[in-house]
Amino acid sequence: MVVLAILGKGGVGKTTLAANLAAAVAEKGVSTIVADFDIITGDLAEHFAIKDTKVRDELSKTSGSSIHDLIAAEDLTQEVLNSCLVEVSRNLRIVPSIVGASIELLARVFSSSDIVRTVRALSELCELLVLDFASLDPYAVVALPACTHALLVVDNTPSSRVVAERAARACEVAGTFAVGYVLCKSRYASENIAGLSCLAVLPHDDTLLKHYGKGLPFMTAPGSPYVQKVRELARLLVGEGKRSSDG
Ligand SMILES: Nc1ncnc2c1ncn2[C@@H]1O[C@H](COP(=O)(O)OP(=O)(O)OP(=O)(O)O)[C@@H](O)[C@H]1O
Ligand SMILES: [Mg+2]
Numbered sequence: 001m002v003v004l005a006i007l008g009k010g011g012v013g014k015t016t017l018a019a020n021l022a023a024a025v026a027e028k029g030v031s032t033i034v035a036d037f038d039i040i041t042g043d044l045a046e047h048f049a050i051k052d053t054k055v056r057d058e059l060s061k062t063s064g065s066s067i068h069d070l071i072a073a074e075d076l077t078q079e080v081l082n083s084c085l086v087e088v089s090r091n092l093r094i095v096p097s098i099v100g101a102s103i104e105l106l107a108r109v110f111s112s113s114d115i116v117r118t119v120r121a122l123s124e125l126c127e128l129l130v131l132d133f134a135s136l137d138p139y140a141v142v143a144l145p146a147c148t149h150a151l152l153v154v155d156n157t158p159s160s161r162v163v164a165e166r167a168a169r170a171c172e173v174a175g176t177f178a179v180g181y182v183l184c185k186s187r188y189a190s191e192n193i194a195g196l197s198c199l200a201v202l203p204h205d206d207t208l209l210k211h212y213g214k215g216l217p218f219m220t221a222p223g224s225p226y227v228q229k230v231r232e233l234a235r236l237l238v239g240e241g242k243r244s245s246d247g
Contacts, residue, residue: 003119003129004237005144005176008153009163010135013184016208017153018132019047020227024234025128026092033085033126035095036067037115037143038134040106042097048088066098070118071110081121095122112142119146136167144174152181154193161193168194182233200233202226 006018015038022034036044065084073080085093098105123129123146131147133140144150150171154160164181171178180199183189189198205226 001123001127001129002149003123003131003147004179005131005133005140005147005150006153007133007136007140007150007164007167007170009155009157009160012153012155012157012160013202014153015044015047015132017151017182017184017202017230018130019044020230021234021237022094022128022130023089023092024227024231025130025238026089027231028234028238028240029091030128030238031091031126032128032130033093033095033122034130034132035119035122036097037131037139038097039067039071039110039139040101040134041099042067042132042134043099044094044132045086045096046099048086048094066096067118068098068101068105068108070095070121071114072108076117076121081125085125093126110139115139115143116146119143136163136170140167141170141174144170144176147174147176150176150178151199152178152193152196153184154181155184156186165194168196179237199236200229202229202233 006014006021008014015036018034022032026032034044036042038044067084070076070080070084084095086096087093119129119131131143133143150167152164152167154164168178170176178194178196180196181193182199183201185204186201187203189201192198203225205224207224208226
């Protein structure tokens with residue numbers, strides 16, 4: 001199985017990419033889980049139309065079945081795992097974090113071994129596990145050794161390149177294969193970052209927000225140039241597509 005970490009500076013478009021990429025890969029018949037490892041401010045679930053109102057209500061409250069429960073579980077049983085997995089479509093499940101988590105919950109520091117154990121357990125339940133992190137935070141760094149691959153996300157800001165270069169270095173240390181980087185909210189490919197090549201240039205797309213939480217995340221946005229590029233990236237990652245230098 002493949003465990004793909006999505007890494008990059010805050011606000012570059014990681015979560016949007018994680019949600020859409022997971023949906024695009026699942027669309028191709030690959031059993032996929034996308035897990036929100038943005039433990040403090042995770043908003044992955046907002047990208048999906050979660051039909052189960054009980055789950056939806058729980059997500060908007062301060063508690064509920066989430067990544068927190070998995071990491072904190074005394075015993076990571078099948079039942080505990082299942083309680084935190086939300087099915088959003090055929091081949092696609094998510095593990096949400098909690099947007100409105102209490103300060104008491106956020107003050108809790110999870111151990112690195114519990115983070116790694118959670119990643120490993122989830123990876124056994126699917127063919128592709130996509131992990132959405134909050135920037136290159138300590139949880140991302142400790143989880144990396146359990147990730148087989150990483151995809152770096154940058155925008156046009158110099159600071160996002162610095163974070164991507166540090167993420168590439170973190171991958172080297174962890175033994176995780178950095179497959180390349182994706183440039184978000186842009187039209188042109190930039191030069192190599194940390195010796196990695198640009199796998200896709202995802203255009204700025206103002207229609208994305210309109211589809212927030214309405215469909216299978218934004219994959220339902222008809223004709224969206226962003227969605228088309230994400231589908232190409234999904235093909236590339238599952239080995240069907242050709243790498244293009246202009247994204
Ligand atoms: N290609 C795009 N075109 C237009 N807006 C985008 C694009 N990608 C992301 N956004 C918007 O940019 C904002 C940040 O995106 P997102 O939440 O995916 O970033 P992030 O890297 O996960 O941020 P954080 O580090 O805070 O979790 C959101 O409002 C999102 O809708
Ligand atoms: Mg995010």
